[in-house]
Amino acid sequence: MKRDDLQGIRGLAIGAVLAFHFFPKWFPNGYIGVDMFFVLSGFLMTMIFGSKPITSDSVYLFYFRRAKRILPLYLLIILIGKLSLLKTLNVHFLGSILVFLVFPNTFISMNMDSAWNSIFLYHNMAEHSDNNMYFKMLNQAEDIFTHTWSLCVEMQFYLLAPAIFLLLSFCTNGTMLAGFHLIIIITSLGNHLLSTEQVAFNSVFCRVWQFLIGSAVFFLSNELIDLDTKVNKYTELLLEEQTEHLNSDEEKEQEEDDDLEVIFSKPRQNLPRPPLYILLWTSLSFLIFLSFAPWTIPASALRITSTFLSGMIILTGTLLFWCTLVTFHIVSIWFIGRFMFTSNITMGINFWLYLSFSQSPYLNHSKKWYLKLGKQETLFMILLFYISIVLIVLKKEEIANFVDKMKHGHEEELVNKVHSRFDNVSLEQAIILNKKWAREEYKNLVIPNCYPNKTEHGFCEFDKTNLTGDMVVFMVGNSLTPNLGSLVYKTFKNHAKRMYKYSNSYCEILTVANEKRCRKAHETYEEQVFQKLPDVLFMLDRPDKLRRPLNGPVENDDIFKEALTTLRKYENNVKRKIYILHHTLLPPSSIIKVCESLFKVDYSYLNGLHRQEELVKKCPKCELIRISDILFNGNQTKSYDEKTKLGYYYDGLHITPFAQNLILPLFQKISDNFH
Incomplete structure (x- = not known):
């Protein structure tokens, strides 16, 4: 019971x-x-x-x-x-x-x-x-x-x-x-x-x-x-008179028995x-x-x-x-x-x-x-x-591919007809591609030629087979690092003899936006980079704290001072060049934000841009990667291409293959201009 x-x-x-x-x-x-x-x-x-x-x-x-x-x-x-x-x-x-x-x-x-x-x-x-x-x-x-x-x-x-x-x-x-x-x-x-x-x-x-x-x-x-139910023991001495009838009815002998101890139990609290x-x-x-x-x-x-x-x-x-x-x-x-x-x-x-x-x-x-x-x-x-x-775990790839083929196999024929430059994409193909990218967002964050590559985050080293340079290249940041890591590999492999990546979810590099959540990640960024002493460092993150309100001159701003102090550490441990991803205004991620954007334009990105530009001025080794010039039209985010209807961002706000194709020439130009 x-x-x-x-x-x-x-x-x-x-x-x-x-x-x-x-x-x-x-x-x-x-x-x-x-x-x-x-x-x-x-x-x-x-x-x-x-x-x-x-x-x-x-x-x-x-x-x-x-x-x-x-x-x-x-x-x-x-x-x-x-x-x-x-x-x-x-x-x-x-x-x-x-x-x-x-x-x-x-x-x-x-x-x-x-x-x-x-x-x-x-x-x-x-x-x-x-x-x-x-x-x-x-x-x-x-x-x-x-x-x-x-x-x-x-x-x-x-x-x-x-x-x-x-x-x-x-x-x-x-x-x-x-x-x-x-x-x-x-x-x-x-x-x-x-x-x-x-x-x-x-x-x-x-x-x-x-x-x-x-x-x-x-x-x-x-x-x-x-202890609570312990009984009380007490003794009563009873004198019992026992009489025995003798052969003669008139003669009675009274005997006194030994004292008898009788124990009575009384449970109590x-x-x-x-x-x-x-x-x-x-x-x-x-x-x-x-x-x-x-x-x-x-x-x-x-x-x-x-x-x-x-x-x-x-x-x-x-x-x-x-x-x-x-x-x-x-x-x-x-x-x-x-x-x-x-x-x-x-x-x-x-x-x-x-x-x-x-x-x-x-x-x-x-x-x-x-x-x-x-x-x-x-x-x-x-x-x-x-x-x-156990069988499902061991055969997970085969089962997943089979199920995906059964559900979306009819779409592959249309997708395969799309050129890698995404020219002449029909509306039907655009819809299928956008859905496919949404399904495979986090799968695509796992860089295929960076090992170990079980998950999108953590440390990995790129395959050396196609590296023909003489420098150490390191990529560090939050989820935009695995998102854009393949672009760096494609464009900088002729400069690198070794190439590494370390990323962590959410947390930015130069500042600590959330003390409890990101302090350790912030320190780990520094440890990973300082151990390798790279020639070239790519800071590929989506900053949050740098976008916060800016009051007064930027030189007196506490957030700017924090970022500059951190950047000085990296500058002392990177031999030649630091590339910092230009901050972009991201698309609204909820219906409420969409409604708000109809009445008020979010210009907080300007705070981040202003701080980043001032940081680069004080860092001779630093240069901005201005992807916002391509994905941003000046007063609001361009979430998709008007001509092809292909999206720039996944649901999780990472950059889609279509948008990566648009910014690839920018990375190539940076590589070509690198001395």
Whole structure:
């Protein structure tokens, strides 16, 4: 039978996580629901292992039950996600479910790698960079398996649990038990606080302390329950007179038996209730406040506080047999669902559909049927899912190409007729090309001859086969670097003997637009360039901070001073030339911005242009690459070519092959004029 107070903790954790994922700006701390689950898991696991001897049979039974409860549904969801990525909706039996999901082809490679990490339960231990940190991945919404990290941490702790509880079994008294918990908690918590943000978030060894808090709560609650229900022993001495009838009715002999000690047991509540209720409700109120607070709280302080508060609620709930939480999880989810519905109709409908489905009788019948399955059927199901997922990962390119050919093969004939210079493009061909470029935007950001080239960002070195020069050329910047990297390679390969590229998502080179998000990326830019000491450096980024309002003379502007200080560092580490991409005004990216542009022209690009021109004046090695002279007509952005109807920008604001063809002569001219 499930305890109502623990169900209440689950309800609070679910409500916090849902609020965080639906409305991260309003509930930025809701992710601590996962920390509550870790504490709860530690408590429940100790109930299984800590209350009885550990044997091979008990360990086997534990792992089988965990695998049966988690793996089939977990693997099924991953399989559905992979099939949706491959867009086999119209040919697969899961199509009726997946028809509501839309994923672009450009996400396939990233998600296949992520799925591989997830099915073998080490997604949290996979190589992490600034570009694939959890919260950054949530904002980008490209990896649909981002959330599997927490289940991977949980399953990895399951592997550690038998060893931990085996050591606990050697603790013969409460002092040893407390000391053992204290040592592991302090060690793991210290590791958590001293590790990098990524390691502290993802590593199971930095999370063990949260599970051990739950374990400590279990043992402490048992001790307190024993103390609370301790019986009072008292003795009554009863003198019983026993008479024995002798042969003679008249003669009676009175004997006095030995004193008899009679023990009466009177259970009572030794611990006062009011302080426990105060502690319980105070902890719960504070935890709810932290979970749904509208401002961001420092992660480490929030995680530590919420973990100990969760332990306190479980402890006091255990002592009080807290029945008032029987509907707490329903109330908390109802509150979040109602808030979502009133704030966003679509999200509210989706939420209530999910809630209705999760409570449907069909789901309950399926659950009962599944729980009755034997070991062989369960293992066969798990094995079948594993084989299916592995085959899809291994054959992802073939499957993706086949599906793409089935869906868009009829368009290829028209596309192939378009000349590389895009002359005489019909309207039908323009529509097909624009759609094709939109589908393949991020795929085209992966430079084919720069290795390793698994993703668009990070470090790579270009193929030396066609490099005929004697210089080191380096490209650095945000996503415009892989976007335009091929142009640099085509035009400067006769000058280079080695050519490198390093890029990072969003963050610009000369300034730090977002301290938390870009400070480390800003420093990494410098490290990568300064290690190679290039002869020629291309700064290919889309600056944001340089566009901000300019008040007064540019020499007194703080943003300009910051950019100039950074540029001086690069100037001292680049031997010959620095090319800086000229800042362009990008097309409106939303309907609201389009409407605003009808009444007001955005001239903020002039601030960036003015700052860039002044920077170049103070840097003898620097030169601007003025692509805005081609893609910008003076008062508003040209989003497409009037004659061919071909777009200049992808949906993600990168430059399309058509626009690259227009600016290629500019890069060639720069190469020809280079001395």
